[in-house]
Amino acid sequence: MPEPGIDADIRKARTLPSIYYTEPSEFERLKSVFKNWQFAAHNSELEATSLMPLDHFETITGDSVMLLRDQETRCLSNVCTHRGMRLALEPCNKKTLQCRYHGRTFNLDGTLRHMPEFEQVIGFPSEADNLQQYPLKRWMGMYFTAQEDVPDLPWKMLEKRLGFLEPETFRHDIGRNRDHTVDAHWLLYVDNYLEGFHIPYVHPELNQALDYSGYVTETFDGGVLQIGKAVEGDVKFELPPGHPDEGQDIAAYYLWLFPNMMFNFYPWGLSVNIVMPVSHKQCRILYRGYVGDAELASQGAGSVLDTVEDQDQWVIEEVQKGMTSSAYHRGRYSPTREQGVHHFHRMLSEFLETL
Template sequence: LPNPGDYTTLELAGQPIMVIRDREGQLRAQSNVCLHRMSTLLEGSGNTRAIVCPYHAWTYNLDGRLRGAPAMTLNEAFCKDGQALPQVRCEEWLGWVMVTLNPDAPPVSETLAGVADLVGDYQMENYQQTFFETHRWDTNWKVLAENFMESYHLPVCHAGTIGGLSKLEEMVCPPGEEAFNYHWILKEPDFVLGNAHPTNTRLSGERRRTTFLLAIYPSLLITLTPGYFWYLSLHPHGVGQVEIRFGGGMAPEFVNDPEAQSHFNALKALLDDVNVEDRGCTEKVYNGLCSDMATPGHLSHLERPNYDFAQYLNARVNGG
């Protein structure tokens, strides 16, 4: 959203929200609900000079202040001055726009400082998103989150795609931090997109083929490689369904490569196939855990992030 008037819309915990760049260049998150008869205002993503309600044309400046309301002059109780869309906290972080309905949440730059220390040299903020989709799977959101948090399943669940591109002995799962967990894997040198582009001068040594899997609590999951990134933002729909906001793109060196389109086509085809495999595995797990006879087993050392996630959930459930 680099330009004034650029916007996108979303629902966060059932609340319609818009994120928009105002005339002064400030990125804002604000209610996407008209102050008149409560219609939603903007849809999808795009660019606009003003926010106009599609119901009665009440019009707002990009900063949310009410600018005009047709045929309201005979209502002596009405005054548009001082009326504005409720503002919602948002923060730009490593190229992401983080939005929260909690006014007391600490700044993302503080809670996720460890992520910046971990992958700052990748310069994720310069990666370019090339696709975004939404899907709905028949599984519990925590099952999908846990699936992302470990690469122990790659050789089996992803035998048809990426299973042969990483070795179990080259996966590292350190203890997580309060707001996130992570692990990293080394990609085989012949996986072009999983390695740094030849013109990438930011990374050296094994960093040029290291993939980080970042699980930002509770439900933002980011895979960051030297060549591309993809993410899942999870939004539960009851116990047994989850909406997945799925996006990704490429590092600037691959975006600027003469073969950029073929790189993108290869990446998207790969990720689509990986998602089909993950969907099958996670829906099987959800079906299994609903069984009266289901009992969890011991974890591998490669599932350390799952343990950390369980500790996080336990603390939240118990008020920690």
């Protein structure tokens, strides 16, 4: 399979060929991009619970895992080492974990505690009877996990930009949870997220709250940061002295981390979108909201989220239909407005070459 070959020079480059959005075999091949870091949870979600299964991680990767808060927090396999039963089916506050199938129990560090009727088993228990541990990274109050050891993301660089918001102090607001099914390839959801080019055409309400002419896109290894500027008089961040964006009126930071995680920082707090692949023509989007200052939630770019989401879903579902046309193969990029999409396609194309 010849890879898409996205030219490094955006002025010459052509977009990702439509086959990547329409072919089931390409959808399957791309699944290994999800081996990278994945958002697990925010620390406020773990306060009232010692054990939290990560259903979205299972949907994305096929691995059932859970977060466990003991003296330290770990991410462990959620699959019983006896015959494969899933262990935690909902969040709970237990101190040990008992399998509901034949009663095997585990400690919160994943070590086997007890198994009935196994006295005669030779070489039991062994290391293989403990629950497998997954990598876990804590960043600004958020946990990330992965199926295997993967390269670090530029956590420090991003923390310098966004750390002043103190996202670790935000609280999970369950009223902001959403789970939408969209009839489009997950790539289309990401493509659409990575440009503000469509804002004046697709999002009239958001366009009122953002200064489109000041919209900035910055690309870096592992992701893209888009910066939405506030219109005069609207709610904006209080940037501390010495901040890289000091002096600017910023309404929102839109951070995307490869391949499927979106962190939208607003003066009221943080909205996280996780894109989950379902098929070559369907994805699911999981939303979580973490609030810092509830009073600001009704103002500015962060106040019209559900409306903006409906508009985005409408447009990408229409694009999915367009992708199947024999008359469309691939397009070109705007060098001033589509640097984020170009960067994403370059990353994908490099990734595909490694397969």
